[in-house]
Each structure stands twice: as C-alpha cells, then as structure tokens.
Amino acid sequence: MAGKRTGASTGTQAGLSRERVLRSAVAIADERGLAALTMRSLAESLGVEAMSLYHHVANKEAVLDGLVEVVMAEIEEAVAGLDAPEPEDDWRTAMRRRVLAARDVLLRHPWAPSVFETRTGTSLAVARYFDGVLALMRRGGFSYDLGHRALHALGSRALGFSQELFTPDGAGSPAASEAAVAAMAEQVPHLAAMIADASHDGAVLGWCDYQAEFEFGLDLILDGLERLRAAS
Amino acid sequence: MAGKRTGASTGTQAGLSRERVLRSAVAIADERGLAALTMRSLAESLGVEAMSLYHHVANKEAVLDGLVEVVMAEIEEAVAGLDAPEPEDDWRTAMRRRVLAARDVLLRHPWAPSVFETRTGTSLAVARYFDGVLALMRRGGFSYDLGHRALHALGSRALGFSQELFTPDGAGSPAASEAAVAAMAEQVPHLAAMIADASHDGAVLGWCDYQAEFEFGLDLILDGLERLRAAS
DNA sequence: TCGGGGCGGCTTACGCTGTACGGTACGGAC
DNA sequence: GTCCGTACCGTACAGCGTAAGCCGCCCCGA
The missing domain is CATH 1.10.10.60 (Homeodomain-like)
Known part of the structure; x- marks a missing residue:
C-alpha cells in the first residue's frame, strides 16, 4: 500500500x-x-x-521571500511595459506612472504589503526596484543626496502602498470604518464632524477614495521633491 | 501538592x-x-x-490590542506634556513637535509598528490620537477636506514611524545593509554609487541617519500641506 | 542488459503554538 | 454552615513548522 x-x-x-x-x-x-x-x-x-x-x-521563510520575488517580477514587468516620458523631460510624470503601475500590481495582491513589511532583510528584487527608481531620479537631475532623501520620503509609497491605520482594504464592509467612528463619535468629535462634512458635500461613495488619497499623498511628495531639485 | x-x-x-x-x-x-x-x-x-x-x-489578539492601547497612552502622555505653539499661531511646528514626540515613544518600543500594522480594526486609542491631529489642523485653518487628505498623506508618519523597506531598525548591524548592497553592486549600480557618494562627502556614521530622514519626509509633507492650506 | 545512485516523494515524530474544558482552593454573602 | 463566584491550575487537543529516515522510480554508466 x-x-x-x-x-x-x-x-x-x-x-x-x-x-x-x-x-x-x-x-x-x-x-x-x-x-x-x-x-x-x-x-x-x-x-x-x-x-x-x-x-x-529551504523553509517557510524562503516561501515568503519567493512571494516577494514573484510580486516584484510582476511589478518590473508592468513598469517595463509603460509608456512614460523620458525622465530627462519630465521625471515627475515618469515616476508617478511607475509608482501607480506598481500599485496596480499590489492591489491585485492585498497580502503583499504585510509580506514586504516582514522581510526586513535586503531582498535583491526590492533593491533592484529601488535602484530603478533612483536611476529615474538621477536622469531627472537629482543629486545622489537628494535621491537618497527622496527614497526615504517615499518609503513604501514608491512601491505603491502606504500605511493606512484604518481599514487597509477589504477588511470590513466599505463603510464599516465610518460606522465604527460614528459609534465613538463622542470620543472623536473632529473625525465624526469630518465624516459628516464629507457626506453632505461630496459624492455618496464610501466617503473615502483610497486611490485618490494615495495619489494626493504621492503628488504632495513629488511636488516637494521637484521644488528641492529645481532649487539645487 | x-x-x-x-x-x-x-x-x-x-x-x-x-x-x-x-x-x-x-x-x-x-x-x-x-x-x-x-x-x-x-x-x-x-x-x-x-x-x-x-x-x-479574551485571547492573544486582545493582548495585542492592549499593547496598542498601552503605547497610545504613552504617546498621549508625551503629547500632553509638550510645549508647542498654539496651532492658530503655527500649526506646522505644533504638528511637528507632536509627531516627533510620538516617534520618541515608538523608538522605545521597536515592535510597535508591526503590531499597529496588524491591527486593522479601528482602535479607539488610535482613532482618538488622529482626532487630536485633526483638531490641531482645524485650529490651524484646515478645512475638513484638506484635513482628511492630510491624514492620508501622513499615514503612519503621523504616529511617528514610516515604512522602511530596508533594515527598519536594529535588524542587523548598523552598516549591514550597506554591505548587502555592496554585495550586489553589479545588479544595483545606482544604489551602490549613491552609497559611495555619501561615504566620501558626508560623515562616517553609518551613512544613513533614520531620524534625519524621517524628519525630512515629514517636513516635505508638512510644507506641501501648508502651501495648500494657504492657497485655499 | 543490467546495476546503482540519487532524486523526489511519503511517513513518522517532535516541540511549539493558542486555547477549550474541567477541576479546585479561596473569600464573602446569607 | 452552606453556597457561590472568582481566580487559578492541569490536562488535552488541533494545528503549526520541520528534522529524520525510508522507499520507489528514473537515468546513467558499464
């Protein structure tokens, strides 16, 4: 048998x-x-x-390392198939496209951020990606020093995700966090008021568009970097 | 017995x-x-x-929730004992002090970020903290809408930590990541060059000052927000 | 044609985790 | 004196990652 x-x-x-x-x-x-x-x-x-x-x-850790590898390969592929301006002409747009392409990939794998977070050791795939980001900035006129600072300022945002302290994604229902905040409205009056304000003047949609917010934060940083680059 | x-x-x-x-x-x-x-x-x-x-x-999850509570209490205490300008006068400095005070607490508990990351559910303690942040911005002249966007842009940075993709903290030796990058220099030429550049013009210290980089990113965002606030 | 590695899978087992269940000693209320 | 709730212990179980050993198949060299 x-x-x-x-x-x-x-x-x-x-x-x-x-x-x-x-x-x-x-x-x-x-x-x-x-x-x-x-x-x-x-x-x-x-x-x-x-x-x-x-x-x-070798072991489960190696499986998780492999997961990062697979995702990074997907990202590299997405980035390669991008038609972005040459960084010399417009580094900002090139970078924006790159990051959002990476984000598209990550949104297909909601677990990816938490795996990235646990892989503190320098992974070749991740390092190569950041090398590409740095290359883009260099071609766009960044000094190594400013490029270095830019990498830190972007952090995980360069890979397409950011640390959301509330409902990272499909954890609960779309408006679950809104309900949660409402439940403790007395303890968090300003948050409650903010939601109320957003509800009656904006669209009805779950009051919080994560993609739009991500892009807002990204642009804020890219604009700040561009100012510093131009001044240097 | x-x-x-x-x-x-x-x-x-x-x-x-x-x-x-x-x-x-x-x-x-x-x-x-x-x-x-x-x-x-x-x-x-x-x-x-x-x-x-x-x-x-109730169970181990509840212990982890409790850990967040304890840390947030420490942060609230640190924030309360702060002498920062009134937000009406200078919201930017008030915010900066607040965030750096939170960071001080988090640096005492290196495990805290990874616990925060796993607690997706809206925690009262965290919500209260962000309510305080929002209150500060409101007093500084922010609309609810801009305040909302600001919270997203800051993300975990408001709590004093940011997602570092390499060696978050004392994982390896101080210059371990530098050695790691050197080992794959051929694959990541720009990163290698950046390190080389930093080594011979800056100080000798581990080539990367996380506190300084954190503050750089924070200021970049705060400056961007101030511009938007002033223009609104 | 035959023999023998060794690769790739299976089986078993160990120590660790979180935790369900059922006892048991104590302090206070009646 | 009885009773009960609280707080703690002992035991047990399923599920985890993985170390160790066995066995059948395939391919290679003779």
Whole structure:
C-alpha cells in the first residue's frame, strides 16, 4: 500500500519545482488570505505532502521571500511595459506612472504589503526596484543626496502602498470604518464632524477614495521633491 | 501538592489584572522581541499558568490590542506634556513637535509598528490620537477636506514611524545593509554609487541617519500641506 | 542488459503554538 | 454552615513548522 503514487504510469509524479510551489503560494494567498498559506495547505494544493516542499524551498521563510520575488517580477514587468516620458523631460510624470503601475500590481495582491513589511532583510528584487527608481531620479537631475532623501520620503509609497491605520482594504464592509467612528463619535468629535462634512458635500461613495488619497499623498511628495531639485 | 499557591497565607494569590498582564507583555516585547511574546512566556513572567491569563484577556489578539492601547497612552502622555505653539499661531511646528514626540515613544518600543500594522480594526486609542491631529489642523485653518487628505498623506508618519523597506531598525548591524548592497553592486549600480557618494562627502556614521530622514519626509509633507492650506 | 545512485516523494515524530474544558482552593454573602 | 463566584491550575487537543529516515522510480554508466 505504501508509496502507491497516484495513477497508472505516474510519469514525473507530482512534478514539483520552486516555481510551481511559489505560483501556488501566490494563488492561495490571493484566494484565501495570507493566514491560509501554511506548508500543509500549500502541499495539498499541489497534491503532495508537506515535507516534499522542502526539496524545493529551504523553509517557510524562503516561501515568503519567493512571494516577494514573484510580486516584484510582476511589478518590473508592468513598469517595463509603460509608456512614460523620458525622465530627462519630465521625471515627475515618469515616476508617478511607475509608482501607480506598481500599485496596480499590489492591489491585485492585498497580502503583499504585510509580506514586504516582514522581510526586513535586503531582498535583491526590492533593491533592484529601488535602484530603478533612483536611476529615474538621477536622469531627472537629482543629486545622489537628494535621491537618497527622496527614497526615504517615499518609503513604501514608491512601491505603491502606504500605511493606512484604518481599514487597509477589504477588511470590513466599505463603510464599516465610518460606522465604527460614528459609534465613538463622542470620543472623536473632529473625525465624526469630518465624516459628516464629507457626506453632505461630496459624492455618496464610501466617503473615502483610497486611490485618490494615495495619489494626493504621492503628488504632495513629488511636488516637494521637484521644488528641492529645481532649487539645487 | 496540587494547588499549593505560592507562599504562606497567599492572600489575593498572584493578583493578576488586565493592566498587570499588559504591562508584562510590553516588557517582554521590549526585552526579548515580539516573537518571544507567547501566552506561556507571558504567564511565566507573571508566575502563573498560561490559562490563567484568559480570565483577564479574551485571547492573544486582545493582548495585542492592549499593547496598542498601552503605547497610545504613552504617546498621549508625551503629547500632553509638550510645549508647542498654539496651532492658530503655527500649526506646522505644533504638528511637528507632536509627531516627533510620538516617534520618541515608538523608538522605545521597536515592535510597535508591526503590531499597529496588524491591527486593522479601528482602535479607539488610535482613532482618538488622529482626532487630536485633526483638531490641531482645524485650529490651524484646515478645512475638513484638506484635513482628511492630510491624514492620508501622513499615514503612519503621523504616529511617528514610516515604512522602511530596508533594515527598519536594529535588524542587523548598523552598516549591514550597506554591505548587502555592496554585495550586489553589479545588479544595483545606482544604489551602490549613491552609497559611495555619501561615504566620501558626508560623515562616517553609518551613512544613513533614520531620524534625519524621517524628519525630512515629514517636513516635505508638512510644507506641501501648508502651501495648500494657504492657497485655499 | 543490467546495476546503482540519487532524486523526489511519503511517513513518522517532535516541540511549539493558542486555547477549550474541567477541576479546585479561596473569600464573602446569607 | 452552606453556597457561590472568582481566580487559578492541569490536562488535552488541533494545528503549526520541520528534522529524520525510508522507499520507489528514473537515468546513467558499464
């Protein structure tokens, strides 16, 4: 009974590979959330036992590193297929396009930010991306010093996400946070008033457009950087 | 033997309380890192069995929520003891002081950002803090709309931390990331050049002053907001 | 044609996690 | 004196990551 291998001739058995493992890991995280990604669930999705994975990845940390790699590859691809102005002509627009392209990718993988956050070690894929950002700024007329400061000022925003302290994304219902704030209106009068103000003068839509807010913050920073660049 | 209770008359036994539990949790995270904070280690530090904790906190999530509460209380205290200008006179300086005071607290608890990140649900303590930030901006002449956008633009920076993609803090040695970049210099020529440039013209110190970079980014955003406020 | 690695999978097992359940000692109310 | 709520302990369980060992298949060299 032992070692029956599925099916008749079996061929290359399950035919695992690092790539197939990582692809499956991304699929699980996309569909069922990062918490559902365990070595066992990952193995099961590949029709294999958990320990078999260790022939292709060192450990779970390596799987998470691989996730970052996959996402960064998607981003690099998106950035490559971009028609943005030459940085020498308009670095600001080129950068904006780049960041928003990265954001598009990240929005397809809501778990990505939290994985990036836990990977403190310098990843080659991430470093290469930032190298590209820095290259863009250099061509746009930045000194290394200002470029360095710009990278810090942008932080994760350069990759397309920012730290939202409330309802990062589809955690609750769209207007769940609005309801939460309403529930503690007495404790947070200004927030409550802000929501009330937004409700009766703006559109009806969930009072908070994260994409628009992201772009606002991004432009604020890019404008500030441009002023410093022009003055230098 | 069973149930010997420590000591003679025992009195109120171990004398746990939600407060004592949370205080101990903060101490463990401070001293041994967030990963070392388990229900068992927490119980042991209080001279108690793991399950006893559940009489004072619902579960581990509740402990983490409590951690946020404790840190926010520290921040509120630090902010309260601040001598900053009245926002009506100079909102920008008042805000700057406030954020840097919060940052001081967070630097004492390096684990705090990662806990904040995982607490997506709207926490009262955090909401109250942002309410205070918004109040400050209102007194400084912000519309609710601009205040709202400002909160988003600041994001976690309002609380004193920003998302660093490389070596958030004491992960490796001070210059570890520099060495890492050097190791892949061919793949990231611009980053390598930037480091080389910084090394020979700036001071010798680890080439990257996170506090200074944080303040740079903060000022960039505050300046941008001031321009928008003045123009509105 | 045959023999033998070694690769790739399975099985088992260990220590760790959070936590459900059921006891048990104590203090205070009646 | 009885009773009950509070606070704590002991045990147990499922699920986690992963170390160690076994076994069958494929490919390569003879």
